[in-house]
Amino acid sequence: MSTEEQRKKKREYMQEYRKRNPEKFKTKPKTEEQKQQHREYMRKYREKNLGYKFRERERRKEYYSENQLEEQRKAREYMRKRYLANKDRELAKGRDRYRKKRIEWDAFLATKECTHCGFSDPECLDFHHMNPAKKDFHVSAMMSLSWKRIYAEAEKCIVLCANCHRKEHARLKRETI
Ligand SMILES: [Zn+2]
Numbered sequence: 350m351s352t353e354e355q356r357k358k359k360r361e362y363m364q365e366y367r368k369r370n371p372e373k374f375k376t377k378p379k380t381e382e383q384k385q386q387h388r389e390y391m392r393k394y395r396e397k398n399l400g401y402k403f404r405e406r407e408r409r410k411e412y413y414s415e416n417q418l419e420e421q422r423k424a425r426e427y428m429r430k431r432y433l434a435n436k437d438r439e440l441a442k443g444r445d446r447y448r449k450k451r452i453e454w455d456a457f458l459a460t461k462e463c464t465h466c467g468f469s470d471p472e473c474l475d476f477h478h479m480n481p482a483k484k485d486f487h488v489s490a491m492m493s494l495s496w497k498r499i500y501a502e503a504e505k506c507i508v509l510c511a512n513c514h515r516k517e518h519a520r521l522k523r524e525t526i
């Protein structure tokens with residue numbers, strides 16, 4: 350029997366036991382004085398621990414500011430080890446995330462059409478940045494971004510079909526030469 354099963358069994362047994370002997374688990378009503386004592390105790394406890402937590406936070410801040418690079422390296426190494434130890438699970442998780450995102454993205458694209466000619470096959474739609482200094486929108490590259498950032502980027506673009514997109518870039522190029 351695994352530890353997990355043992356714990357579960359014990360939990361179930363305790364629940365049963367409680368049900369069978371409710372009088373053993375009845376809490377006596379506290380007097381006003383006891384309540385006051387408890388409140389006082391909790392106040393002192395919190396004060397003491399707040400002080401401790403505060404000092405601890407300061408201490409850590411100082412430590413990290415002195416050892417930042419080392420700590421970052423440690424964190425990266427830890428993440429890498431964890432990833433390698435659960436590679437299959439992590440890969441499956443990644444694929445799952447990507448699939449979900451892809452579905453939402455497809456639904457988003459389905460509502461769009463080419464601004465120039467009205468063509469609406471989602472496979473052929475591109476995002477063309479209105480600000481030429483910025484790069485065009487590549488789906489594969491932005492799938493790792495958050496939706497908030499993806500939609501924010503999409504806001505700055507017009508949707509063009511592949512043909513119109515090529516023509517638009519040719520026009521822009523001619524203009525600059
Ligand atoms: Zn473009």
Ligand SMILES: [Zn+2]
Nearest residue numbers: 463466510513
């Ligand atoms: Zn078009």
